[in-house]
Amino acid sequence: MNSASLEYTDRESLKAIQDERLINTVKRSYERVECFRLRMQEIGLIPDDIHGTEDLAKLPFSYKKDLRDYYPYGLFAEPMENVARVHASSGTTGKRIVVGYTKNDLEMWADCIARMMREVGVTEKDFVQVSFGYGLFTGGFGVHAGAEKIGATVIPISSGNTANQIQTMIDFGATVLCSTPSYAMYLAEEIERLGLKDQLKLRIGIFGAEPWSEEMRGKIERTLGIKAYDIYGLSEVMGPGVAGECRFQNGMHVWEDNFIPEIIDPDTGDVLPLGATGELVFTSLTKEAFPVIRYRTRDICSLIPEKCPCGRTHIRMHKPQGRSDDMLIIRGVNVFPSQIEEVLLKVSGKEITPNYQIILDRVNNTDTFDINVEMSDAFFADDIKSIEKTEKTITEGLRSTLGIGAKVHLVNPKSIVRSEGKAKRVIDNRQGKI
C-alpha cells in the first residue's frame, strides 16, 4: 500500500494497520529498551497483553525526563550502526536530549512532511526557502527532506540574517517559505517596511515549532500575500511533520498510520473523551531507532472528532494552547501565561513582552485574579487619562482572550521580584482557602 492512499483509508482499515504496528512497536521496545521493559514489569504487563489500539491506555507513559536519564542513546531500539542521524535539543532547563533515526525513519519523516506540502499545493515547480535552523534542531533538515521528496527546488538558507533572507527570496524566486511564525512575521514586517512585496513570488508559508495565534496568521498572510499553514511536531516524537494542516486551515491532521494521539488529564493520566482539552500524548507506530510509547508532550490541546472536508480520515488536532506545566485553572477556566503575554505584547506594540506577574487568591469561594504589569516606556504617558486608557485596553484584551476578567495593576519597573534573572510569573495563594 502506498503512503498517499493511507491518508484517505477508511477508519476500520486504518485501525487494523495501527493494531499490527502497535503490537510490533510494543514487542520491539520491550525486547530492546530497558526503560520501557522495567515500566511494563512494574505494572505486570507483557507485550502479549496488547492486542490493538483498544489496549493503548494500559501501557505506561514515557516522559522527557527519561531522555535525560538515559542520555544519550539509552532509549534507542537499534544498534548505533543502524542509526543514520541524530538530532538534539537543549531546552531552556536541564540537560539536553538526543534522538535518533534509521534510514527508514528519515524516509517516513520526509513522507509526513511531503504529504502536508503536497496537500497545500507545493509541487516540483516550487522553490522552497527553508529558513528553519539547520543543525541539531530538527526544523531545517526535517522540512528540507520533505521538500526534496516532492521534487521542489530547495533553498537551504537556514535561519538568521534577515537582509540576506529577503534578497535570496527575491533573487532565487522563492515561492514557499518555511520558518517559525515569529520569524515569518519579522520578515513580513521588514519586507513591508522596505516596500519589496511586489518583487516576491511567495505564495505559500509553512510555519511551526512555536505557538502562534490566528491574528498572527492573518497578519502574515496579508502582509506577504500568501496562505500560511501550521505544522506541528517535537523532536522527541520525530520533529516537525507529526501533524500538519490541510488547505482548509482548520486543525492539523495527525498522520495516524505513524502516530497515535491521545488526550489525557495531566493530573490523573486518564484518557479524556474525544474533543476534550487536555495533555497531548503520542505513541509512534513505525519508528525504528527511537520509538515512543505514550510520550507526554506537556502540550495542551484537543482533537477534532468531525470529519475534515478534505476527505482525509486522519484525525485533526487543534494548535496547542500552551504547556501543561504552565496551565492555571482560574474560576474553572484554563488560563495560560502565554495568552497573557500575547495580549501584553499586542498592547505594547513592542517585540519584548512587558514583565508581569499573576496573583491568585480565593475570597468567599471565588478566585481573585490580579495581574501586575511593570510600567514601561510603551505604556507610559504624561497624563493619567492615557495611562488609564492603556490599562483598560489591557483589561479588555485579557477578557476577550481568556474569557474571564482580571484586575490589572501597573507597577513600577523592576518591582516584580526576579529569582536567578527570571521573574516569578505566578503567585498562587489559593491553597487551602475556600
Added chain:
Amino acid sequence: MIIKQLSVFLENKQGRLEAAVEILASAGIDISALSLADTADYGVLRLLVDQPALAEEKLSESGIIVRQTRVNAVAMKDVPGGAYGILRLLSGTGISIEYMYACVGRVSGEALMVLRTDDTEKAEKLLEDNGFNNVSPQDIYRI
C-alpha cells in the same frame, strides 16, 4: 515660554516619591515645581528642575520611567483672577488643556502657571501674542 517638564511614573506605594526626590537631591538637582496627579494605584509626578537632561538621566539610571514633556509656562500676578485671563484666552481657540498647575515662581509675588495642551506651539504663539511672554529661562533653569 515653552519649557521642559519631567513626567515620572510612580506606583502608589510608600517611599516611591521620596526615592525619586532623593535621587535628584543627591545629584545636586534643584526642583522648582512639583505636582502629582494620581489614582488609587499610581500617579504621574510632574517636575520642573534646573537641569532637566541630567535629571532624566539620573532617574532613568535608577530604573524609573521618566519622560520629558514640553509645556507652556506663564508668570501671573499672584492676584485673584490671574488664571482666569489665561483660560479665557485659550477657550474657543480649539486648543484643549490636558492639565495645568500653578507653583510659586522665583520672583516674589508672582506665581508660575504651567499648562499642558494638545498643541504646545499654537498655545505658545497665542500666549506670546497676548503679552504672556513673560518668563525668563533663568526663572526655571540654572543658566
